Amino acid sequence: MRIVSGTHKGRRIHPDKNFKARPTTDFAKENLFNVLHNLVDFEDLIVLDLFGGTGGISYEFASRGAKSVICVELDHKHFLFIQKTIGELELDQILPIRSNVFRFLKTCHQKFDMIFADPPYDLKDLESIPDLIIEKDLLNAEGILIVEHSSKNDFSNHPSFMEKRTYGSVNFSFFQCSAKKE
Template sequence: MRIISGSLKGRRFSPPKNFKARPTTDFAKENLFNVLNNHYSFEELKVLDLFGGTGSISLEFASRGTNNITCVELNFNHFRFIKKNIDELGMKSSIKVIKADAFKFIEKTSETFDMIFADPPYDLENAETIPDLVLSNNLLNSEGILIFEHSGKVDFKSHPNFVENRENGKVIFTFFKA
């Protein structure tokens, strides 16, 4: 895995072989950030990265100048890997990592965000409820956007807050507005 752009452009990091997370591919991540780059000033965003996995998305935002990122990851080994990379890359002041269940975090936090990225394991039970949980708990600011990464098994086109899908091979990013 590599960081696509920004101050950390080209930096590579590899999770251990026993790592259980399915990271967003570099190809899909690059396409996603190309879209975001045309619509957002990264320096001004407050970002929530749910199901942090490798921390790749949080690091990509930080590399592009986002200084207010919260990354939520439940698995201790993944959490430790994310913290290690944040420390090594000097991003402690930009990324706060929380070891927590994303579903419980959504229900308990009182914070709101400009952008939320959620990439649950594709086979996670009730993963398809994440958009509704985020929206019903008012986690997005008024102009906020939720990006939900998922497989083609779920279709959100009829959801009232649906904005668009971006397909990158088997990876689909569905955008929702508050």
């Protein structure tokens, strides 16, 4: 696993071999960030990374100049790995939070420019994530939610759905609050 671009471009991240998280592939991550490069200005971006896993998406946003990144991860070993890596890379704009994502979303009152969710593909409540975020009004105007998922999920009928991108076996669905879409 590596950081694709920015100030830490090319840096390799090495989680333990017994790590349970499924990191976003470098191929999918590179393509996703190429798309995002045309949609957003990374500097001053306020990001929420849900189901942080290895922290790879958080490191990528921080490396590209995001102002702040909150990375939410429940698993204790994964959380410690994220904390350690943040320290090693000196990515002080990342705030790791050890919490259940659904509990965090219910109590969160901050708004974000970008929310990225990479839940386990077999998560029972995966399809409820866009509704939770939109109902809680967690996106700033023009804010974007991206949900990583398998091909089994189809969000195309969701009222806030924008588009889907597929890179190998990785699918990204993009959402924006429908009231804010042009």
